[in-house]
Amino acid sequence: MKFSELWRLSTTAYKEVSFQSIFSLRAGSALPQGGRRDVKQLISSAKYNTLVSKLITTLFIAIFAFVVFLPVLMGDTNLSMPLEIALPASVTAFLTVVLFLIVFMGLQVSTSFVSSKIVDVLNPLPLSKNDISKIVFLCFIRIFDIPLIAAGIVFLAVYFIIGGTILGGLLSLVSIAITEIFALTLTVFSARFFYSRVARASGRSFWQTFLRLAFMFVWILPTFAAYFVVNFAREIVQFFAYLTQGLSALSYFLVLIYPFSYGFLVSYTSFFHTTDYVTLVLSTASSVAYAVAAFYCVRWVTRTIREIGAGGIARGVREVVKDTIIRPQIPWLGIIRKDLRVASRAPSFASLFLLPVVQTAVLAVTFSSMSEIGLNAALGILIGISMITLLLPPTLLSIEGLASAYTRHLPLKKRTLVTAKALLATATYIFSLIVLSIVSLVLGKNFTLILVFGAIHGFSVSAAIMLELTILLRKLWKEGFAVGNIYSRISTYILILIPGYVMAAIPMICAIVALFVAPTFVLQVFLAAAVTEFAVMTTIVAYKE
Amino acid sequence: MMEAAAVSVEGLVVSYGSFVAVENLSFTVKNGEIYGLLGPNGAGKTTTIKVLVGVLEPRSGKVEIYNTPLSDEVAAKSQIGYVPEEVVLLDSLTPREFLEFVTSIRRLSKDTLNSKLERYISAFELKQYFDTPIAALSMGNKQKVAIVAALLHDPKLLILDEPLIGLDARSSKILKELITFHAKKGGAVIFSTHIMEVAEKLCTKVGIINKGKIVGEGTVEDLRKLVRSAEGSLEDIFLKVTEQEAGMQDIIKALEEE
Numbered sequence: 001m002k003f004s005e006l007w008r009l010s011t012t013a014y015k016e017v018s019f020q021s022i023f024s025l026r027a028g029s030a031l032p033q034g035g036r037r038d039v040k041q042l043i044s045s046a047k048y049n050t051l052v053s054k055l056i057t058t059l060f061i062a063i064f065a066f067v068v069f070l071p072v073l074m075g076d077t078n079l080s081m082p083l084e085i086a087l088p089a090s091v092t093a094f095l096t097v098v099l100f101l102i103v104f105m106g107l108q109v110s111t112s113f114v115s116s117k118i119v120d121v122l123n124p125l126p127l128s129k130n131d132i133s134k135i136v137f138l139c140f141i142r143i144f145d146i147p148l149i150a151a152g153i154v155f156l157a158v159y160f161i162i163g164g165t166i167l168g169g170l171l172s173l174v175s176i177a178i179t180e181i182f183a184l185t186l187t188v189f190s191a192r193f194f195y196s197r198v199a200r201a202s203g204r205s206f207w208q209t210f211l212r213l214a215f216m217f218v219w220i221l222p223t224f225a226a227y228f229v230v231n232f233a234r235e236i237v238q239f240f241a242y243l244t245q246g247l248s249a250l251s252y253f254l255v256l257i258y259p260f261s262y263g264f265l266v267s268y269t270s271f272f273h274t275t276d277y278v279t280l281v282l283s284t285a286s287s288v289a290y291a292v293a294a295f296y297c298v299r300w301v302t303r304t305i306r307e308i309g310a311g312g313i314a315r316g317v318r319e320v321v322k323d324t325i326i327r328p329q330i331p332w333l334g335i336i337r338k339d340l341r342v343a344s345r346a347p348s349f350a351s352l353f354l355l356p357v358v359q360t361a362v363l364a365v366t367f368s369s370m371s372e373i374g375l376n377a378a379l380g381i382l383i384g385i386s387m388i389t390l391l392l393p394p395t396l397l398s399i400e401g402l403a404s405a406y407t408r409h410l411p412l413k414k415r416t417l418v419t420a421k422a423l424l425a426t427a428t429y430i431f432s433l434i435v436l437s438i439v440s441l442v443l444g445k446n447f448t449l450i451l452v453f454g455a456i457h458g459f460s461v462s463a464a465i466m467l468e469l470t471i472l473l474r475k476l477w478k479e480g481f482a483v484g485n486i487y488s489r490i491s492t493y494i495l496i497l498i499p500g501y502v503m504a505a506i507p508m509i510c511a512i513v514a515l516f517v518a519p520t521f522v523l524q525v526f527l528a529a530a531v532t533e534f535a536v537m538t539t540i541v542a543y544k545e
Numbered sequence: 546m547m548e549a550a551a552v553s554v555e556g557l558v559v560s561y562g563s564f565v566a567v568e569n570l571s572f573t574v575k576n577g578e579i580y581g582l583l584g585p586n587g588a589g590k591t592t593t594i595k596v597l598v599g600v601l602e603p604r605s606g607k608v609e610i611y612n613t614p615l616s617d618e619v620a621a622k623s624q625i626g627y628v629p630e631e632v633v634l635l636d637s638l639t640p641r642e643f644l645e646f647v648t649s650i651r652r653l654s655k656d657t658l659n660s661k662l663e664r665y666i667s668a669f670e671l672k673q674y675f676d677t678p679i680a681a682l683s684m685g686n687k688q689k690v691a692i693v694a695a696l697l698h699d700p701k702l703l704i705l706d707e708p709l710i711g712l713d714a715r716s717s718k719i720l721k722e723l724i725t726f727h728a729k730k731g732g733a734v735i736f737s738t739h740i741m742e743v744a745e746k747l748c749t750k751v752g753i754i755n756k757g758k759i760v761g762e763g764t765v766e767d768l769r770k771l772v773r774s775a776e777g778s779l780e781d782i783f784l785k786v787t788e789q790e791a792g793m794q795d796i797i798k799a800l801e802e803e
Contacts, residue, residue, distance in 0.1 A: 321675045324666045325659050326645045334649020338638070345637035345678075403635045406691070409598040410650045411622035 001131045010138035013118045017139060018050040019043055054146040057105045061147060064097040065154045072162055084271040087162070088263035089238075091172075094158075095179045095259035098151045102144060102180060106187030109143050110308075113191075119306055133306040140305050144184070152176045159266075168269040175262035175287075178294045182258070185297040188304050195308070212344045255279050261286040331412070335420035339399050349399060358388075373440070375515070375522070378449040379508050385432045385454075386461045390500040392425040393468040394493060397476070414477065418469045418541045426462045433458070452523070456530050457507060463533035464503040466541050468496050503533055549612040551576050551702050551733030552597060557606035559592050559757075566592045568757040570606070574735055574750075576701075579728045581748030582737040583779075585787055589757040590737045591630050594706045597735065598627045610702060623651070626700035628708045630737070632687045636680035640671060640690045643679060644697070651698045658697060665693045668719050685711040692720060703727055703734045709743065721747055741780035751779070753786050761786040 072086050118139065122132045141148070152173060159172045254260045264283035329337060343349040373381075400407065400417070433454045440447035507529035514525040552574040559567040567589040574580040584590045595601040596608060599615060599622050608614070610621040635643055648658060666672050669689040674682055679690065688711045695703065703724065709717050724734050724747060738744050744751060745765055753761040753768075761768050761782070768782045784790040 321672050324641070324663055324672055324675055325655075326641055326648060326662060327655055328645055328648035328651075328653050328658065331650050331652060334646055337649075338635070338642070338646040341642055342635060342637050403633050405595075405600060405631070405633055406627075406629055407635070408600045409622055409625065409627045409629075410647065411619040412650050413619055416650075 001127070001134075006131065006134050006138060009122075010135045010142060013122070013135055013139040014142045016118055016121070017113055017143070018047065050143070051146075053105070053109075054144070057101055057147040058150040060101055061098060061151050062154050064101070065094055065158050068093045068097065069158045069162070083162075084267055087270060088260070088267040090263075091175070091266045092259050092263035094155060095175060095262060098155075098176065098179050099183045099186070099259075102147060102151075102183035103186045103190070105144065105147065106184065107190060110187065110191040110194075113140065113143070113308065129306070133302050136306050137302040140184070140188075140301075144180075148180050151180065159270075162270075164266075164270045168266050171262070171266050171269050174291070175259065175266060178262070178290055179259060181294040181297050181301075185301055188301050188308065191308055192304055251279060252282055255283040256286045258286070258290050261290060331416045332420040332423065335417065336424050339396060339420070339424060342399055342402065349395065373445055373447065373449055375449060375453075375511075378453050379511065381436070381450060382454055382457050383505070383508060385429060385436075386457065386464070386504040387501060389425060389429040389432070389461055390464055390468065390497060390504060392428060393421060393465050393500070394472065394496060396421040396424060397469065397472050414473050415541050415543075418466055418473065421469055422462060422465045422541075425465045426458065429458060429461050453511075453526060456523075456527050457504070458530075459534035460504050460507045460530040463530075463537040464500040466537040467503050468500040470537075470540060471496055471499065506533065550574065550609070551578070551611060552580075552735065553607070553609040553612075554593075554597070555607040557593065557596060557608060558604045559589070559596055559601060560604050566757055567596070567603075567754075570754070570757065570759055572752050572759060572762060574702075574733050576731050576733050577728050578750050579724060579734040579736055579748045581744040581751040582735060582754065583739075583741070583744055583751055583783055584754035585789065588754045588787075590754055591706055592757075593754070594630075594704055594735065594737060598622070598625055598704055600629075623698075624701050626695035626698065626703045628688070628691045628695050628703075628705045630706035630710075632684070632691045634679050634687060634690060637678060639676045639678055640682075640693075641675050643690060644694055647694045648697060653698055662693070662697060665696060669693060669716050683711075685713060685716070688712055689716060696723070701732050703732065703736075705734065706737045707739070708736070709738065709740065741778065741783055745779040753783060755787040 069090050072083060072090050119132060119136060122135060127135070155172050155176050156169055159169055164172070255264050261283045264279060265287050268280055268283070328334060397417075433451070436454070437447050437451055440450065507526050510529040511522050511526040514522045518525075550573045552572075554573070555571045557567055557570040558565065570589070570593060572580075582590045582593065592601060596603045596615075597610070599618055610624055613621045613624070615621050635646070638646065644662070666675065669692065671686065671689055671693065674686055679687060682690070688708070692708065695705075705724070708720060712720065721743070724736065728734055728749070736744070736748060750764055751762070751768060752759050761771055763771070765779055765782070768779070768786070771782075771786070781790075784793070
């Protein structure tokens, strides 16, 4: 079949995947009550959402490129190394970031790709298996099209600003293409592993629970890595440069490893500086080897993606089931248990676990550079934790959108739902505080202020969570809490966060005012404000039907 | 004192945007009745059922479940066992986990629950799939999970939307027996189906919906009188009442000539 025809068919497949990403999560296949117009709105929401997601990834790539190449671009004097040494490190760091970002984005969209079962639509059509594989592959590529192209453009632009050569530019393009192929391969491999070994597995076996937990950590690695690279770009560049300048044996070993090989080669073709021809030969040979590997990766991805697109990786298995005993909990605990189970198996909800870990990592790193933790610093850190925690309620409510056509007939009280979600989100906040305390203990810092103010602020954060949930419930109780409802309306999403942030900030503002007016009563004022908020919100929630 | 109707629907109107799916619908279902809701595709059966179970909001009308208005959501929903037409459950959970969630929301006690569950699981042969994610189950097995979830809390009212689709003969037979037994025990059943033979055998009362309106209601005998036919099957009656009979033979002939 001609490429143009394959491309045309992949457009239809791609539209379906992006529509499924919203529709299947919106109402669990229940028809929107607004009728045809509502479905049209959903379709345009799906297009808009996928575009926004691509643009955000592109923006991240651009920011990372800027941060990673900043020392080279600015001719950083603190770098204390020549450009030809800094460039391989920067190129290596950038390729690493692109790899992680695309993998991260890929893992997020894999749910809709698997659930769309796009191959089931294509299979009955008079198309060869090979053509179906190509169509599904093109469809998969289109999920990443803008970030993939943008990564190439950004890399080339930065490279030529630095003053690169044509040959180096061509090599940069090749290196970014190979990075993108590796990223897609890693995504497909992870998704395949996840859906065949982790998501398929029973919830009872210890091994499977462990696997799910382990996979969640794998899930968060790309985000953490990206954050790490941005914050420590200069240190990484210096570290890479140090490695490459160090022992020749180590440097020979490094040039064999992707993406260092390309870092060296791009640098050489830019400055033609090397006197060490062994490094040049090794980096050229390993770059060619990686290019060959990338070719086989494309073949593997094309073949495997068809399997994933068929949704057939999660086959029904007859298992030896020892008993059929079930253990119902009280309703709010039942909801929490269900949410944790769903989140541990659905990549798009893995952010439930991702957020607290990332925020804790961020804080732990920030914390380590502070000499002393005063009241202002403690309040600043607490604002940071609470702002990230307050992003959770909409995500937690969107889980209710799964299968809502069924679950909405259950006799669920609004206050039960708010209690469950508020407890889960508050637990995240407390978890972060605990991690922070442990880190400060390890670093030998005085953490009393953070712990005391953090514990008290927990009341305020909990109240803010309840406020966000109450607003969302009021707005969306009748139509359902799906991702499509929440995230496709950015205005709604922002309007939910603002009151939450304001509520969490009130005790802080009161404490700062008290610091000037009556410094001895700072803690009491902070406590009074936080507890009052909590009491008010608890009362409101308690009277909800 | 008069016994409360299991379901009382008065002047129900449901719309999707400007499209009116159900128009001024009224019917009553009493305890001991198996009420068959019949109608061509797109007639408004599933829409009506979704309103009864609280999944859809009506534009207007009065709906009561055992004298409890639907606005009293929790009380009304507590009395219903529901099997949807298209079974979309929480796919990432296993049947065990899904039932744990549903029974938690329904506040069921594990002491009384598990022996009942064991019987249903064995009846519908679900044990081997009990720890398999729902996503990996066949449509029929998903349907069985939904049926078990609908029965576990011993609801007074069963609302089943095309429950036999996807079921094997054995499970289908068991479900039909369960429905009959439920009605004999004094419970009520609303049952939607396209299989006229099943409706004729199982239902004590039938309501035929066409274009969002009830066009015929009563026992099969009552409907025969309505269409002035002494011998016709429910299928014949249905086609007459829904005005689908006219010209059908010509259409079949035309298709056969192709």
